[in-house]
Amino acid sequence: MVELKTPRDTAAPAHGHAADDLVVVPVRHHGRWVAAAAAFTALAGLLGSLARNDNLRWDIVGEYLFADLVFDGLFTTLWLTAAAMVLGLALGTLIAVMRLSPSPVLHGLATLFVWIFRGTPLLVQIIFWGYAAALYKYVMIGIPFTDITFFRAETNSLLTPAVAALLALGLNEAAYASEIVRAGIQSVDTGQAEAAHSLGMRPALTMRRIVLPQAMRVIIPPMGNETINMLKMTALVSVISAHDLMSNIQDVYAQNYQVIPMLVVASLWYLALVTLLGIPQAWLERRYGRGTSRAQHVSPLRRLLGGVARTTRRGSRVMNKEAGR
Amino acid sequence: MSAPTEQAGSVPMVHAKGVRKHYGRLEVLRGIDLTVRRGSVCCLLGPSGSGKSTFLRCINHLERVDGGRLTVDGELVGYRRHGGKLHELREREVAERRRDIGMVFQRFNLFPHMTALENVIEAPVRVAGVARAHAREEARQLLERVGLADRAGHYPSQLSGGQQQRVAIARALAMKPKLMLFDEPTSALDPELVGDVLDVMRQLADDGMTMVVVTHEIGFAREVGDTAVFMDEGVIVEAGDPRQVLVDPEQERTRAFLSKVL
Ligand SMILES: Nc1ncnc2c1ncn2[C@@H]1O[C@H](COP(=O)(O)OP(=O)(O)OP(=O)(O)O)[C@@H](O)[C@H]1O
Numbered sequence: 001m002v003e004l005k006t007p008r009d010t011a012a013p014a015h016g017h018a019a020d021d022l023v024v025v026p027v028r029h030h031g032r033w034v035a036a037a038a039a040f041t042a043l044a045g046l047l048g049s050l051a052r053n054d055n056l057r058w059d060i061v062g063e064y065l066f067a068d069l070v071f072d073g074l075f076t077t078l079w080l081t082a083a084a085m086v087l088g089l090a091l092g093t094l095i096a097v098m099r100l101s102p103s104p105v106l107h108g109l110a111t112l113f114v115w116i117f118r119g120t121p122l123l124v125q126i127i128f129w130g131y132a133a134a135l136y137k138y139v140m141i142g143i144p145f146t147d148i149t150f151f152r153a154e155t156n157s158l159l160t161p162a163v164a165a166l167l168a169l170g171l172n173e174a175a176y177a178s179e180i181v182r183a184g185i186q187s188v189d190t191g192q193a194e195a196a197h198s199l200g201m202r203p204a205l206t207m208r209r210i211v212l213p214q215a216m217r218v219i220i221p222p223m224g225n226e227t228i229n230m231l232k233m234t235a236l237v238s239v240i241s242a243h244d245l246m247s248n249i250q251d252v253y254a255q256n257y258q259v260i261p262m263l264v265v266a267s268l269w270y271l272a273l274v275t276l277l278g279i280p281q282a283w284l285e286r287r288y289g290r291g292t293s294r295a296q297h298v299s300p301l302r303r304l305l306g307g308v309a310r311t312t313r314r315g316s317r318v319m320n321k322e323a324g325r
Numbered sequence: 326m327s328a329p330t331e332q333a334g335s336v337p338m339v340h341a342k343g344v345r346k347h348y349g350r351l352e353v354l355r356g357i358d359l360t361v362r363r364g365s366v367c368c369l370l371g372p373s374g375s376g377k378s379t380f381l382r383c384i385n386h387l388e389r390v391d392g393g394r395l396t397v398d399g400e401l402v403g404y405r406r407h408g409g410k411l412h413e414l415r416e417r418e419v420a421e422r423r424r425d426i427g428m429v430f431q432r433f434n435l436f437p438h439m440t441a442l443e444n445v446i447e448a449p450v451r452v453a454g455v456a457r458a459h460a461r462e463e464a465r466q467l468l469e470r471v472g473l474a475d476r477a478g479h480y481p482s483q484l485s486g487g488q489q490q491r492v493a494i495a496r497a498l499a500m501k502p503k504l505m506l507f508d509e510p511t512s513a514l515d516p517e518l519v520g521d522v523l524d525v526m527r528q529l530a531d532d533g534m535t536m537v538v539v540t541h542e543i544g545f546a547r548e549v550g551d552t553a554v555f556m557d558e559g560v561i562v563e564a565g566d567p568r569q570v571l572v573d574p575e576q577e578r579t580r581a582f583l584s585k586v587l
């Protein structure tokens with residue numbers, strides 16, 4: 001909890017005398033204001049020169065920024081990212097748990113999966129799934145080396161470009177996510193699982209209720225990175241003609257040769273998406289950070305406002321009061 | 326002081342005969358014989374590395390016994406008797422048996438992402454299937470019993486070490502165990518906080534709980550303990566009435582140890 005304290009509240013009462021008439025003078029950060037002013041001026045100059053540069057063709061940027069084609073691509077990029085991340089995280093968690101399992105079979109399978117999907121280029125994996133129909137005409141589920149089949153379908157009808165793109169991105173992501181989740185699980189003190197076991201909790205319940213929630217704190221920041229990466233990696237699916245934002249932008253500049261303005265359009269949208277992603281990430285970090293520190297978390301914005309309050313209210317200071325105790 | 330409430334002919338709560346345990350080539354337990362009667366308090370003492378924690382962890386099967394027989398309430402730890410054969414227990418059965426044995430750790434091991442109350446109700450709700458409202462009610466009573474009624478909504482990081490350990494005791498008691506294991510419950514605490522935790526344990530002993538306590542608190546062992554057991558290098562050197570073993574021991578090794586901790 002952040003509380004503004006008046007000098008009378010804070011002036012070191014520990015000495016037990018004459019505390020009332022002492023005024024606390026907070027540290028003043030003059031250097032910060034100078035640096036901020038300098039940075040602001042430089043930034044304004046840069047933005048001004050960009051805005052006035054005719055070679056950037058802002059008219060074209062404006063024309064395409066909200067074009068249908070761009071929105072279509074944006075939609076594909078978004079759902080592909082979301083679906084691939086969900087698939088990647090779910091499968092990745094499963095693989096991580098398998099890799100940590102005492103069973104040599106599960107451990108071996110998980111290690112093999114990570115080895116293959118992390119070890120081969122993503123582009124190759126996308127092309128593989130996209131053209132899998134050329135390798136296998138039919139998909140069959142049955143008992144190997146016998147004629148018994150339970151399910152049979154044409155590969156082409158199952159592996160549409162969208163499905164192939166999702167599989168390629170999701171499986172690749174699972175390999176990376178599994179290592180992030182594994183690191184998260186291993187960051188949790190083994191005493192936690194022991195305490196849970198001693199209460200009669202079974203391993204699966206212990207993992208779900210005790211270990212994973214604590215691992216999340218370590219897992220979320222790199223998974224945020226992964227999501228941002230994924231947003232941009234979806235551009236690779238253009239090779240199997242799935243139309244994400246980047247592919248559609250490329251289609252446009254292949255025709256009108258306005259490469260730079262079109263790339264500005266793409267960059268603006270990616271920046272917007274990445275900015276929006278910060279919101280759920282901050283929320284998740286707060287949710288899984290519960291109980292981790294004595295002082296409750298203060299967002300940077302609150303800190304900044306606190307700093308302003310500090311400079312406007314002379315002779316007072318912000319106390320970060322310990323909760324409880 | 327608790328009077329052991331043993332009925333004639335009833336099986337002891339813990340019975341160890343020739344219990345052995347090794348890690349690789351290191352023999353940690355080299356034939357432990359020990360009986361803990363119902364409602365009694367058994368205090369384990371001994372130098373670091375003597376195998377006290379290991380033995381305690383064998384009792385609730387956090388460690389596997391490599392040799393000898395270890396029974397809790399008449400049932401062989403880790404095995405089920407069926408048709409004249411011993412079957413190793415499955416994961417589910419091991420977990421079921423552990424419900425009846427509470428454990429308190431040196432470093433508390435509270436779940437940091439849950440409040441004190443949530444820590445206490447977790448196992449009753451998720452394992453024993455107690456209705457949440459009922460579990461909360463019982464948890465409040467338990468927290469009151471350990472003197473922390475007003476700390477129910479606090480996270481472990483907002484509690485002092487002594488308070489955390491008392492929450493940990495309440496958490497273990499929430500499963501209504503018939504046996505409580507304590508592994509140096511006060512070793513990680515500041516001296517002025519030790520008393521609160523020992524008071525709770527003393528109260529528990531007075532209520533008739535069977536307890537096995539690894540501790541270096543000689544005073545507690547003398548006042549509350551029904552038996553004191555001195556271990557060294559994986560064997561029991563001396564066991565008996567605490568007022569005998571801890572005041573005027575027969576063995577030289579016990580004497581040397583006591584002169585160091587007192
Ligand atoms: N998982 C393990 N792997 C290998 N060796 C172990 C393991 N756990 C314990 N040991 C060894 O077993 C011996 C007994 O350990 P234990 O923890 O039971 O001692 P202790 O009597 O509880 O000591 P302390 O008073 O320091 O807690 C020690 O030598 C220790 O190094």
Ligand SMILES: [Mg+2]
Pocket residue numbers: 377378379508509
């Ligand atoms: Mg120990």
